[in-house]
Every structure is written in structure tokens, then in C-alpha cells.
Amino acid sequence: MTDDRLRHRTHEWLPPEPDLERLKTLPGLDYLRELYLGDPRRVPIGQLMGFRPVRFDAGLALFEGFPDEFHYNPIGSVHGGFAATMLDSAMGCAVHTVCKVGQGYTTVEIKVNYIRPMTRATGRVSVEGRVVAAGNRIATADGKVTDEGGRLIAHGSTTCLIFPL
Amino acid sequence: MTDDRLRHRTHEWLPPEPDLERLKTLPGLDYLRELYLGDPRRVPIGQLMGFRPVRFDAGLALFEGFPDEFHYNPIGSVHGGFAATMLDSAMGCAVHTVCKVGQGYTTVEIKVNYIRPMTRATGRVSVEGRVVAAGNRIATADGKVTDEGGRLIAHGSTTCLIFPL
Amino acid sequence: MTDDRLRHRTHEWLPPEPDLERLKTLPGLDYLRELYLGDPRRVPIGQLMGFRPVRFDAGLALFEGFPDEFHYNPIGSVHGGFAATMLDSAMGCAVHTVCKVGQGYTTVEIKVNYIRPMTRATGRVSVEGRVVAAGNRIATADGKVTDEGGRLIAHGSTTCLIFPL
Amino acid sequence: MTDDRLRHRTHEWLPPEPDLERLKTLPGLDYLRELYLGDPRRVPIGQLMGFRPVRFDAGLALFEGFPDEFHYNPIGSVHGGFAATMLDSAMGCAVHTVCKVGQGYTTVEIKVNYIRPMTRATGRVSVEGRVVAAGNRIATADGKVTDEGGRLIAHGSTTCLIFPL
Numbered sequence: 001m002t003d004d005r006l007r008h009r010t011h012e013w014l015p016p017e018p019d020l021e022r023l024k025t026l027p028g029l030d031y032l033r034e035l036y037l038g039d040p041r042r043v044p045i046g047q048l049m050g051f052r053p054v055r056f057d058a059g060l061a062l063f064e065g066f067p068d069e070f071h072y073n074p075i076g077s078v079h080g081g082f083a084a085t086m087l088d089s090a091m092g093c094a095v096h097t098v099c100k101v102g103q104g105y106t107t108v109e110i111k112v113n114y115i116r117p118m119t120r121a122t123g124r125v126s127v128e129g130r131v132v133a134a135g136n137r138i139a140t141a142d143g144k145v146t147d148e149g150g151r152l153i154a155h156g157s158t159t160c161l162i163f164p165l
Numbered sequence: 166m167t168d169d170r171l172r173h174r175t176h177e178w179l180p181p182e183p184d185l186e187r188l189k190t191l192p193g194l195d196y197l198r199e200l201y202l203g204d205p206r207r208v209p210i211g212q213l214m215g216f217r218p219v220r221f222d223a224g225l226a227l228f229e230g231f232p233d234e235f236h237y238n239p240i241g242s243v244h245g246g247f248a249a250t251m252l253d254s255a256m257g258c259a260v261h262t263v264c265k266v267g268q269g270y271t272t273v274e275i276k277v278n279y280i281r282p283m284t285r286a287t288g289r290v291s292v293e294g295r296v297v298a299a300g301n302r303i304a305t306a307d308g309k310v311t312d313e314g315g316r317l318i319a320h321g322s323t324t325c326l327i328f329p330l
Numbered sequence: 331m332t333d334d335r336l337r338h339r340t341h342e343w344l345p346p347e348p349d350l351e352r353l354k355t356l357p358g359l360d361y362l363r364e365l366y367l368g369d370p371r372r373v374p375i376g377q378l379m380g381f382r383p384v385r386f387d388a389g390l391a392l393f394e395g396f397p398d399e400f401h402y403n404p405i406g407s408v409h410g411g412f413a414a415t416m417l418d419s420a421m422g423c424a425v426h427t428v429c430k431v432g433q434g435y436t437t438v439e440i441k442v443n444y445i446r447p448m449t450r451a452t453g454r455v456s457v458e459g460r461v462v463a464a465g466n467r468i469a470t471a472d473g474k475v476t477d478e479g480g481r482l483i484a485h486g487s488t489t490c491l492i493f494p495l
Numbered sequence: 496m497t498d499d500r501l502r503h504r505t506h507e508w509l510p511p512e513p514d515l516e517r518l519k520t521l522p523g524l525d526y527l528r529e530l531y532l533g534d535p536r537r538v539p540i541g542q543l544m545g546f547r548p549v550r551f552d553a554g555l556a557l558f559e560g561f562p563d564e565f566h567y568n569p570i571g572s573v574h575g576g577f578a579a580t581m582l583d584s585a586m587g588c589a590v591h592t593v594c595k596v597g598q599g600y601t602t603v604e605i606k607v608n609y610i611r612p613m614t615r616a617t618g619r620v621s622v623e624g625r626v627v628a629a630g631n632r633i634a635t636a637d638g639k640v641t642d643e644g645g646r647l648i649a650h651g652s653t654t655c656l657i658f659p660l
Contacts, residue, residue: 005179005180006177006178006179007178007179007180008176008177009177010173010174011173011174011176012172013171013234013237014170014171014172015170015234016238016239016241017241018241023240041171042239043238044234044235044236044239045235045236048213048214048235049246069178069181070178070213072178072181072209073181073208073209073254074183074200074207074208076181076182079210079254080250080253080257080275081210081246081254084246085244085245085247086246089238089244092245107245108279109276109277110245110249110276110277111274111276111277112249112274112276113273114271114273
């Protein structure tokens, strides 16, 4: 069936080829800055969903995202998965920033509260992840998504497992 | 910069134009079956992320998804946002299936536990959402993502607000 | 069976008799200050568990608690239910502080992360609840439990439903 | 101030003296059956809050609890901490039942959804914890609280860390 209203978009990415040697020998913050702040095409999920990292500091990860029509659910607003995906990235990377040399992490669980809907009209959103507690085996972080007027769109928390690489 | 390894994909969708009159006059289950099981291009997020509905019954929503390289994080596995997005859809739609005529819902919060990583090698995954409790103002559901061997990949829960349309 | 090591404790309380007329005619903050900061024996759960309110402001509720041997699980530390109960109180009351005249609230869900164990040696703990987002139908808050050295023991979040009384 | 309405209750317990040698040499299920199903006075939190274990099987823990006036919040119903505490016990013990010899666990986080209020009139409640996924480092469980008519009062989930003793 042809349909004049049909829309399409092309996204591109580079095959993810994590440099495991550098991952093992760099502190998490250095690895993140080198990897994520380099060529964004090395982060397929960000290219798919339309978000990218802005800044990494110890305990902090900032991303920005661009809600668009292709994120919509059929009820007429941006699907909650967009905020959940960005929060997962920002909160997980916040934990990664405090991993020492030889430490890896994996996300055990995330929780997201949806406060305001996003639409195409929302414009650029900021996503912030911050470490709450970092131990040798477990780290937690929280996060929030805000619009350019500072209005809260969503907030969440995560629990990560820390392990030796 | 050109890069021989660069990959790309094109996704297409129809502009989401929710039929608010039908939304108000049909039970949630009928609306879901008519809308989601019709032309999948009317669900932009599903087209973007590579998942689609399979079945809706009272209290139950089934989806299937196809993990691919374009879902990857830079560490070499499918980003957690893929499971979170599919669970959000399946658990939210499970709640929608029990909405009566004149009731709408919105997702207040989701929680997701990640059990096993997904990769391209995972193949098709099934996503199931089931209502746990449905009241006049609040409904809850839980959900799980499993691979074709029945192995649990992720599970979660959601809280939705029910309101008069 | 008698056992020389047997210990006991007596707690006392006044039958909870909520003044529903005042509940309906006072802002949440005024009601909380009048009720909770009056005779603590009117709060049976606080008398049972050994915690009490310290301060209420708009969007903020502070409690303090006293971990003791009677809170122990059989593995030799304070049971997680003690922190969960205090956080539930502090986060719920934080939401109550921003309820307007004629608004009530009920707790829909809580989430608690346990960071450090509590023992009898922990001493007095502070429990803080803070509103994150307050709408007409849903409000969220987060909370934390800290010891006198400011070390984080647990943190959490809650979602409450706001409704007309 | 004297008050004719003042009520009191005395609870008793035995000092918790975990047998760490047995903890290290027994499978979790055996240890739980020996410890918890023996003298309930060895579980101070259960004596305090009015709940006790009923049954342990592989992946399953059943408790029962008795909501009473001393659990009340000042608004006239049982405080949410009662359900949270029982669910924490039941879900944590469910994980403990699948710990092998030499494995210990600690609760990393719990989430609880409140579906129906409890009052003194509720009567005995059943609390069930069930393992959802058990790995070498992380295990998850969910749980529910029901009344004698089978009505759902609360449900929840937990994430536990598994570690070598």
C-alpha cells in the first residue's frame, strides 16, 4: 500500500567495537570522555534515538536529546521509552565515571517516573545522571530529564553492579 | 569523514493521528486491536525500535522485538532502553486492555530489572505485559522479556493512572 | 520455655482518631504540624517502631529514628523494614505538606535502596523526605536516611495519588 | 499527661545470635527452616511487627501477619511500613532459599505498590515471596500480600546481591 503521508528517516552508525584493552586500563571517566565524546556514530543507540552525550565529570553525566515524531506512540505523544533510554544512559554513565581502573559496571535495574509528556514541540531536552552512592559492589544514581525552561519531564534512579574487569 | 564501515538503516512511519472519537467510544481492548494490530506504520516508536504487537486480550498484551546492531551501546551489547521501551509498551497496553469505555490511562512509573544481556545473536524476543491490579484510579501491571528458549532477559512493573476521557 | 536471655519492651499509643473535619479545612502543612508535632502517642506506628517527626516545611519532612535490637533480623542487623517505614513516612508527609485545602493523598508505591546496614551501634538516624514533583493528581518525592556522621544508609522515592477530600 | 485512652503492648524477643558457622555450612533453605521455623522469638522484627514465617520451599517463602491498631498511621489505617517490612522479609527469604552452601545475600532494593488499605478489620494476611531470577551475583524476587479472601493488598519486587560467605 502506498500512502502519501508516509515518512521516513535514515540513521547511521559505526559497528560498536569496544576497545577492551583501553576499557581495562583507563579510569571510567577517561574512557567515557575518549569514547563517547569522540565520534557519536560509535554509539548506535544514540544515533537511533536522537540523543548524545554533552559532558562527563566525576559522578555526573549530561546528555541532550531531541524528541521527534518518530518517537511517538499512537496516542499522540513521545513514547516513554525515549526518556527511559536516555535516563538509563545518563545514570549508567554517571556510575561509569566513578569506576576505577579495572572496574566495570552493569545496570541491574532502573526506575522512571513520568511527570510531563514530551511532544515535538518540547524541543531539546537535557538529561542528567548523578551518582548517589558508590561502593565496591553496588552503586546507585538518580537522573532527571528537563526541557529548556527547566521544567521536569521525568526522573529516575538506577542500581548498578560493580565488578572487576 | 567517510568510513567504509559506516552502516545505515531507514525506518518509515505514518504520522500518528489518534482517532480521539473512537478512543472515547470503544473499550480499551477494542481500540488497541483496531489501532495497533492494523497498520504497524501507525506506531512510530515500534517502527523506530523494531518491535510490534502480537496479541491483546483482557489484561494481557504481547509484543515481539528484534534486537539488532543499531540498538547497541558502545560496550558491545543491546542498550537497556530497548527492553525498557518494549516493557513500557507491553505493560501500558495491558492496562489499556482493561480500560472501559470513557477511561484513559497514562503511565506514571516503570521499573525494569535486567537479567541477561541481549545481542544480535539473541534473535526474536517476546514481551509480555499482564495486569496485576486494576482500580478506578490506579492500575498496575508487570512484564517480562524472554528469548525463544524461554530464558528471562528482563522483567519489570508499572503503575498507571486511570482517568475519565 | 523460660529463657534468661529473653528481653521485652512496652510501647504505648493513643487510639488514632483522625479529625476529618480539620483534615478537610486545613492545608496539609498546617494539619501535619498540628497533628504530628503534638502528642507523638497519636502516631502508633512511630511509637511501635521508634521514630518521630522533627520538622515540616513546604515540600520537606524530617524525622529521626533510633535503631535498636528489637528491629533486628535474625542475621544480626536492623531489618530493612525499619528504613522503609521511616522513608514511607517522610516521603509521604513531604507530599502532604504541599497538599492544599481539600486535597488528600495516598501512597501508590515506594522504592528503597539499601546502602549501609544499621545496627544498635549506628545511633540516631535522620530521615528526610523531599517533594520532587507535585501535580494535581500525582506527586513524587524522594528521601534519604543518614547517620549522625552524614553517611548515607538508605535512599528511596515514592509516588502518591492526590485526590479531592 | 495521663489519658484514659492510652493503650500499650509488650513484645518480647531473644537477642539475635546468628550461628555463622551453620550459616556457612548449610544451604539457605535448610538454614531458614532451622532458624526461622524454630523459636520465633529469635526474630526480633517479627515479634515487634506481628508477623511470622509459615513455610519455606526452594524459591518460595510464606509469612503471615496480623494488622493491628499499633500499626496505624494517624490518618486511620495501617501504615505502609507494615506491608513493606513483611514483603522485604518474604522476598529476601525467597532469595535465601536458593542460596547454595557458602552463599550469602543482602537486599539491595525493594519496591512496593499499595493496592488496598489494611485496617484492624482486615484480619490475618498472607505474604508470599517468589524468586524470579537467580544468578551468581544478583537475584530478584517478587511478592504479594493478600487477605483471607484472596484480595490483593500490596505487591512488590526486590533485587538482592549474592556473595560468597
